[in-house]
Amino acid sequence: MQRKTSKSSSAEVIDWPAAIHSALKSQRVRQVSYVPDAGHKRLIELCHSDRGMIALPLTSEEEGIGLAAGAWLGGERSALLMQSSGVGNCVNALTLASNCGFPLLMLVTMRGETGERNPWQVPMGQATPEALRLAGVHTLRLERAEEASAVANTAAKIAFEEQSAVALLISQQLIGVKSFEEKR
Amino acid sequence: MKALNRREVVASLLERRGALLVVAGLGSAAWDCTAAGDHPLTFPLWGAMGSACMIGLGLALAQPERRVLVVTGDGEMLMGLGSLATIGAQRPRKLAVVVLDNERYGETGMQKTHTGYGTDLAAVASACGFADSRIIRRNTEIAAVRSSIYRGRGPLFFQVKVKPDALPLVLPPRDGAHLKHRFREALLGKGAAAQ
Numbered sequence: 001m002q003r004k005t006s007k008s009s010s011a012e013v014i015d016w017p018a019a020i021h022s023a024l025k026s027q028r029v030r031q032v033s034y035v036p037d038a039g040h041k042r043l044i045e046l047c048h049s050d051r052g053m054i055a056l057p058l059t060s061e062e063e064g065i066g067l068a069a070g071a072w073l074g075g076e077r078s079a080l081l082m083q084s085s086g087v088g089n090c091v092n093a094l095t096l097a098s099n100c101g102f103p104l105l106m107l108v109t110m111r112g113e114t115g116e117r118n119p120w121q122v123p124m125g126q127a128t129p130e131a132l133r134l135a136g137v138h139t140l141r142l143e144r145a146e147e148a149s150a151v152a153n154t155a156a157k158i159a160f161e162e163q164s165a166v167a168l169l170i171s172q173q174l175i176g177v178k179s180f181e182e183k184r
Numbered sequence: 185m186k187a188l189n190r191r192e193v194v195a196s197l198l199e200r201r202g203a204l205l206v207v208a209g210l211g212s213a214a215w216d217c218t219a220a221g222d223h224p225l226t227f228p229l230w231g232a233m234g235s236a237c238m239i240g241l242g243l244a245l246a247q248p249e250r251r252v253l254v255v256t257g258d259g260e261m262l263m264g265l266g267s268l269a270t271i272g273a274q275r276p277r278k279l280a281v282v283v284l285d286n287e288r289y290g291e292t293g294m295q296k297t298h299t300g301y302g303t304d305l306a307a308v309a310s311a312c313g314f315a316d317s318r319i320i321r322r323n324t325e326i327a328a329v330r331s332s333i334y335r336g337r338g339p340l341f342f343q344v345k346v347k348p349d350a351l352p353l354v355l356p357p358r359d360g361a362h363l364k365h366r367f368r369e370a371l372l373g374k375g376a377a378a379q
Contacts, residue, residue: 031245054245056274059266066235066267070207070242073227073364075372078242096232100360 016148016174017042020107021050023152027160029077029105030054033064037083039109039175044081061086062093069102077160079105084112084128084169085121094135097165104165105156106137113172117180129169137165143174188323190284190346194255195220196326197282197333202251204334205243205371209236209256211291212351213284217255219354224370227363228356234263237271237281244276247371251278253333258285258299258343265308271339272313280333280340281309286348294348309341317341 020043024032032047032055034040047055058064064080071078082090087108097104111118112125132139138158142151155168194216198206206226208217213236214228229236240254261283271279287300299305310317320329320342329342357363368376 031242054274056270059269062234063238063264063267063270066232066238066264067242067245069235070239070244071246072242073239073367073371074205074243074246075368075376076242076246093232093235096235096360099231100364102364 014145014148015042016142016145017046019145019148020152021046023149023156024079025050025052026153027077027156029079029156031056031067031071031076031078032081033058033067033078034081035059035061035064035083035086037081037109038178039083039170039172040081040107043107061089064106065090065093065096065104068104069096069100072102077103077105079107079156081107081109083109084125087128087131087167088124091131091135094137094165098136101163102165103159103163104137105159106132106165106167107152107155107170108167109170109175110172115172115177117178125172132167135165137167140166140168141171142168143171145174187286187321187345187347188326189349190216190286190344191219191351192323193282193284193326193344193346197253197255197330198223201225202334205247205250205252207236207240207243207252207254207256208356209233209254209260211257211260212286213256213260214356215351215354216284218356219351222356224366226356227367230358230360233260234267236260237264237267240279240281241267241271241274241276244279245274248276248278251334252276252280254279254281256281256283257290258283258287258297258305259289261305262298262303268309268312268314268341272309275313275315275339277315277338279338280336281342282329282333283341283343284346285343286346288348290348290350294350299343304343306341306343309343314339314341318343320344
């Protein structure tokens with residue numbers, strides 16, 4: 001179920017990371033690995049605080065593909081969170097999914113799209129959908145918060161019920177743009 | 185230097201293996217494990233270099249009551265060095281990693297690896313938080329390694345210095361889907377394929 005927060009002063013905002021978390025729960029995902037992205041901050045926190053999940057940080061994104069394969073061999077389901085720059089790190093490891101038919105669910109927050117302020121993020125962001133396609137990974141897009149539950153559930157079903165590799169690409173307009181002006 | 189024979193080391197570790205789950209890194213480590221006896225609960229890799237330890241971690245987290253052993257080579261381990269930090273952060277108690285270190289890329293012309301230039305993988309694993317991490321140079325130490333793998337508190341790491349021999353190829357099945365299905369069926373039961 002989608003929960004709502006009162007983060008915005010003017011209107012209620014759909015808590016789309018919570019909707020994705022619920023989709024992962026309903027699809028019995030237990031091992032959630034990630035290289036952090038600001039756009040995944042809340043989802044990572046939700047997974048860490050969920051006692052039915054193991055949320056674990058990776059040093060590089062391709063580690064999560066091996067982890068997901070091992071999880072599946074052991075009878076568990078895994079999801080892998082990253083930003084689009086991490087897709088470039090994954091290409092050879094993705095042959096695990098294509099050679100063995102391992103299910104793989106990647107949740108990818110996009111950089112290099114509308115509003116990007118770091119030009120160095122643009123090339124990999126732009127190459128991300130094609131790189132995934134070339135590596136044999138299906139892609140779905142999440143553009144609007146209200147679609148999060150349906151799209152995340154669809155992606156998880158493609159991964160685990162069809163036993164194939166799928167990436168859910170989460171629009172930069174949905175996650176917001178890194179400004180480089182705020183102080184920590 | 186009297187380095188060890190990799191086939192004998194692996195045979196010693198895998199004989200009477202009981203419920204042990206094994207992931208074999210690509211190349212010679214996979215041939216060594218196959219030479220010790222092709223087994224449905226061994227998942228040998230033909231590619232995805234650098235992934236062996238992470239597959240072992242995923243398996244260990246999914247099956248916390250089972251012993252999991254990753255057998256791989258120094259080149260494969262070097263490509264996935266970050267996975268030692270990732271394992272160190274999780275500290276799975278029943279996961280062990282054995283690196284058969286011949287200080288060479290054995291499948292590509294015996295070029296020297298970083299361990300041949302002095303990289304101490306056991307020190308890296310130790311610094312990453314492995315419960316026990318050692319370099320093994322003598323046959324007399326193998327019994328203790330075996331005992332740790334089957335009974336010790338992990339995560340464990342053994343960098344076993346082996347001779348850079350070119351040994352006969354003993355190949356596991358190549359079909360990745362078959363390797364996956366037979367592993368899951370042996371571990372999880374007949375209905376596992378559809379799960």
